[in-house]
Amino acid sequence: MSVKFSESEENYIKSIYTLQGKTEKVNTNSLADHLNTRAASVTDMLKKLKTKKLLEYKKYYGFRLNDSGKKEALRIIRRHRLWEFFLVTKLGMDWDKVHAIAEELEHVSSNDLIKRLDNYLGQPKTDPHGDPIPDDNGIMPVLKQVPLNELPLKKSSIVSSVSSQTNQMMEMLNHYGIGIGSQIKVLKTFDFDGSLQIKISRQPACVISGLAAKNIFVYDDN
Amino acid sequence: MSVKFSESEENYIKSIYTLQGKTEKVNTNSLADHLNTRAASVTDMLKKLKTKKLLEYKKYYGFRLNDSGKKEALRIIRRHRLWEFFLVTKLGMDWDKVHAIAEELEHVSSNDLIKRLDNYLGQPKTDPHGDPIPDDNGIMPVLKQVPLNELPLKKSSIVSSVSSQTNQMMEMLNHYGIGIGSQIKVLKTFDFDGSLQIKISRQPACVISGLAAKNIFVYDDN
DNA sequence: AAAAATTTTTAGATTTGTCTAAAATTATTT
DNA sequence: AAATAATTTTAGACAAATCTAAAAATTTTT
Numbered sequence: 001m002s003v004k005f006s007e008s009e010e011n012y013i014k015s016i017y018t019l020q021g022k023t024e025k026v027n028t029n030s031l032a033d034h035l036n037t038r039a040a041s042v043t044d045m046l047k048k049l050k051t052k053k054l055l056e057y058k059k060y061y062g063f064r065l066n067d068s069g070k071k072e073a074l075r076i077i078r079r080h081r082l083w084e085f086f087l088v089t090k091l092g093m094d095w096d097k098v099h100a101i102a103e104e105l106e107h108v109s110s111n112d113l114i115k116r117l118d119n120y121l122g123q124p125k126t127d128p129h130g131d132p133i134p135d136d137n138g139i140m141p142v143l144k145q146v147p148l149n150e151l152p153l154k155k156s157s158i159v160s161s162v163s164s165q166t167n168q169m170m171e172m173l174n175h176y177g178i179g180i181g182s183q184i185k186v187l188k189t190f191d192f193d194g195s196l197q198i199k200i201s202r203q204p205a206c207v208i209s210g211l212a213a214k215n216i217f218v219y220d221d222n
Numbered sequence: 223m224s225v226k227f228s229e230s231e232e233n234y235i236k237s238i239y240t241l242q243g244k245t246e247k248v249n250t251n252s253l254a255d256h257l258n259t260r261a262a263s264v265t266d267m268l269k270k271l272k273t274k275k276l277l278e279y280k281k282y283y284g285f286r287l288n289d290s291g292k293k294e295a296l297r298i299i300r301r302h303r304l305w306e307f308f309l310v311t312k313l314g315m316d317w318d319k320v321h322a323i324a325e326e327l328e329h330v331s332s333n334d335l336i337k338r339l340d341n342y343l344g345q346p347k348t349d350p351h352g353d354p355i356p357d358d359n360g361i362m363p364v365l366k367q368v369p370l371n372e373l374p375l376k377k378s379s380i381v382s383s384v385s386s387q388t389n390q391m392m393e394m395l396n397h398y399g400i401g402i403g404s405q406i407k408v409l410k411t412f413d414f415d416g417s418l419q420i421k422i423s424r425q426p427a428c429v430i431s432g433l434a435a436k437n438i439f440v441y442d443d444n
Numbered sequence: 445a446a447a448a449a450t451t452t453t454t455a456g457a458t459t460t461g462t463c464t465a466a467a468a469t470t471a472t473t474t
Numbered sequence: 475a476a477a478t479a480a481t482t483t484t485a486g487a488c489a490a491a492t493c494t495a496a497a498a499a500t501t502t503t504t
Contacts, residue, residue: 006490006491008491008492027451027452028451028453029450029451029452037491037492037493038472038492038493038494039451039452039453040452040453040454040492040493040494040495041491041492041493042452043452043453043454044453044490044491044492045491048490048491059453059499060451060453060498060499060500061500087335089340091335091339091340091342092338093334093335093338097334100332101330101332104329104330104332105327105330107326107328108323108326108327109325110322110323112315112317112319113309113313113323116313116314116315117313120312120313148478151472154470155339228460228461230461230462231461249481249482250481250482250483251480251482256469256490259461259462259463260462260463260464261481261482261483262462262463262464262465262482262483262484263462263463264482265482265483265484266460266461266462267461270460270461281469281482281483282468282469282470282481282482282483308449398481445504446503446504447502447503447504448502448503448504449501449502449503450498450499450500450501450502451498451499451500451501452497452498452499452500453493453496453497453498453499454496454497454498455494455495455496455497456493456494456495457492457493457494457495457501458491458492458493458494459491459492459493460489460490460491460492461488461489461490461492462487462488462489462490463480463487463488463489463494463503464485464486464487464488465484465485465486465487466484466486466497466501467483467485468481468482468483468484468490468498469480469481469482469483470479470480470481470482471478471479471480471481471504472477472478472479473476473478473479474475474476474477474478
């Protein structure tokens with residue numbers, strides 16, 4: 001049925017998927033950076049993945065996963081995120097420490113295992129970082145977007161869009177280091193003026209106005 | 223702190239441990255058989271494990287794990303059995319199907335992960351097959367031995383010893399395929415004459431007398 | 445549009461783990 | 475104790491994944 005890929009191949013597939021999400025076409029050096037390897041190694045693997053019909057690749061002109069490559073990437077990401085969810089909710093590990101372990105667990109690829117794990121965890125829609133978990137068919141769940149001020153306290157989520165794209169807004173977002181894809185959570189709300197204390201990953205907590213929060217949309221499951 | 227071993231090295235270590243449990247000295251061909259590989263490959267790996275100071279090895283004269291090799295083996299076995307326990311009790315998989323998956327999971331070697339998994343599972347003393355789970359210090363738990371007739375119904379266990387070593391007894395044990403290390407469980411007891419219907423792995427169910435059962439000892443946790 | 449700089453690919457080596465076939469050693473028969 | 479058989483090791487090759495250094499192609503600068 002489904003083809004087996006080596007651990008190394010899986011890591012390449014996953015990285016290409018992540019990078020092409022933003023730029024559509026991926027180039028050799030950025031992938032080498034992302035995987036902490038050398039450009040020459042990337043070229044070698046690209047040839048291999050091409051013969052396995054997972055990507056479109058024209059020498060010197062970049063590459064991208066085709067449909068079956070993307071499908072495979074989503075299967076790997078699904079495993080990764082389910083394990084992260086398990087590590088945090090069942091074993092009580094901290095989010096910021098689960099990634100490395102999930103990176104190893106994701107390569108254990110029994111379909112039955114993953115289906116059962118998913119059920120056991122209650123078919124979660126997002127991982128502990130707020131990233132959506134693809135379903136069994138490799139489809140990303142359609143997540144509701146809510147303004148940041150409606151996100152439950154301390155619940156981690158991912159910034160999905162920003163409604164007001166004025167210069168002033170962008171300047172402020174930039175200042176706080178908030179962008180599409182940022183991991184974010186609300187630590188506290190101040191009823192007095194509707195402002196919120198928030199935390200963006202790898203940055204100190206800060207306070208933003210209620211008006212700003214109303215214009216920052218984040219994913220929320222269910 | 224603790225040295226990391228490759229997946230392949232870990233598989234060799236584990237197999238040697240299993241084989242030397244029975245015969246103390248292990249020979250090249252039996253290890254090759256056990257690992258489904260060739261004698262030449264075994265010799266290559268032996269050299270490697272010797273330089274890593276995990277085993278005593280004299281050319282042409284067999285080999286055995288030394289203390290640090292045994293310790294490493296027990297760490298791997300601990301991981302394997304904890305994962306088997308998880309797969310059966312939490313994910314509801316069948317015993318006879320968990321081995322292959324645990325075989326992959328056991329190589330994920332974060333100490334923190336295993337400590338948490340152990341706690342989460344309630345620090346089990348035996349895996350679902352009845353095999354004891356080494357503790358965090360690599361020590362096999364001292365398990366109580368009970369006669370087979372006192373083992374709870376349907377609870378899987380491992381034959382630990384046989385009290386009456388008469389020829390007649392041995393003949394019968396042989397006939398049923400029961401030996402030290404056999405995985406066994408009691409399906410049913412017949413009050414009429416105290417006989418028991420039992421199941422030994424990979425063999426059809428059979429019935430033995432109450433007297434026989436009293437002389438077959440098995441491990442029981444707690 | 446040449447020259448310079450950057451990016452990507454190729455060529456050839458290296459490491460890990462495996463294999464086959466042949467040689468060396470040990471064990472068993474006669 | 476020689477001859478034969480079985481086991482184990484060595485020698486040399488191979489595949490996967492990586493690397494360095496050099497060559498080729500593309501992009502940017504002047």
